Amino acid sequence: MKLIRFGEKGLERPGIIHEGQWFDVSDYxxxxxxxxxxxxGLKRLQQFVESNKGKLPKVSADERLGSPIARPSKIVCIGLNYADHAKETGATIPAEPVIFMKSTTALIGPNDEVMIPRDSQKTDWEVELAxxxxxxxxxxxxxxxxxYVAGYALHNDVSEREFQLERNGTWDKGKGCDTFAPVGPFLATKEEIADVDNLRLWLSLNGKMMQDGTTANLIFKIPFLISYVSRFMTLLPGDMISTGTPAGVGLGFNPQVYLQPGDVVExxxxxxxxxxQKVIAFTKEIYKEVKTTTIKA
Known part of the structure; x- marks a missing residue:
């Protein structure tokens, strides 16, 4: 199955993609x-969809997509998990996974605007498998x-390199800024992906290819990452592990390249x-767009 969440920011409703069309399942x-x-939930949803083919209300493809998962308890990220990325940043390939956290308030939809933080000079991109x-x-x-895997999603681990690397302390301060976690367009359940260790992942900036890699080059594979992270914290249902990025980030170029207002990342x-994602300058106005609602449980 492919799971989507659609609607206005803060008012997203659950849906699915079935045979290429979007359907609303929020009434059920x-x-x-x-x-x-x-x-x-995945088993219940699968059974429901099979029993109600042709009866579900359609969703227009013009609807905004939110993150395919509601705000999780944790977004756990793995750093330097591709050897070529470690090399381009001048870092040593880690003997054990590098773990950092990304604020859940950074979570946005796949096609929402990415906002450069106030005082930022070095906002960067990272395509990742979540x-x-x-x-x-x-x-x-x-x-x-x-x-323990429900499925997979596309993630842009947007990063502010000065905050991350030059301001002392942990990486977290350069990773959790608002809008720094576009996720989606959908969550694909694990049976949808035949070989998760052989997926091409890519990213372009203003039409120019910047990253073009494969999950075959992950240093630490997904089963090991789940086992490893679970030694240090309990992972809850709906939590997300972002598995790292291949070479081609702005930090790795000479001279370095960073995001500017008006840029478009695909x-x-x-x-x-x-x-x-279109890149915009810092503004507090973005917060006025976000609505809140009570989530059914």
């Missing part, structure tokens, strides 16, 4: 949140790790669709 299902995944956790995971064995992963 809770949002795609921790409760949904924890309570066999893994969505399907059930509570703590001290998971690597051999069993894939049992990215994609085999089987997980594409997304496009």
């Amino acid at each position: 299902f809770e949002d795609y949140n921790e409760y949904f995944f924890e309570n066999d 893994v969505i956790i399907g059930k509570k995971a703590s001290y998971v064995e690597e051999a069993e790790a894939m049992d 990215l994609g992963i085999d089987g997980l669709g594409t997304s496009k």
Whole structure:
């Protein structure tokens, strides 16, 4: 299955993509949140769709898409997980995974605007494969790790390199700025992806290809990452692990290249669709667009 969330910011409703069309399931299902995944939501949704083919209300393809998962408890990111990316940034290939957190308030839809933070000079891009956790995971064995995967999504791990690398402390301050986590267009359940270790992922800036890699080059593979992260924190249903980016980020160029207002970033992963973000300058006006609603559970 392919899961979508659609509608205005803060008022997204759950839906699905079936045979290339979008359908609304919000009258029958809770949002795609921790409760949904924890309570066999994917199985319930699959059974419901099979029993109601031809009866579900259609959704216009003109509707805005939100992140395909509601705000998770955690966005866990893996740094320097492609050897070519570590090399271009002058970093040593890590002996163990580098873990940092990305604020859940950074989460936006796949085609929403990315806002350069106030005082930023070095806002960068990173196409990444995101893994969505399907059930509570703590001290998971690597051999069993894939049992904990609900599915996968496309993620742009937008980063502010000065905040991340030059302002002391952890990487988190350069990773969690508002709008820094465009996710989607959809969540593909794991049976949709035949070989997650052989997916092309790419990113272009203003039509010029900047990143063009493959998940075959991941240093630490998905089962190991799930097992490893679960030693240090409990992963809850709906949590997201972003698995790292290949070479071609702005930090790695000489001279370095960073995002400017008006730039357009496009990215994609085999089987997980594409997304496009326009870059805008910092403004507090963006906050006025966000609405709030009570999520069904």
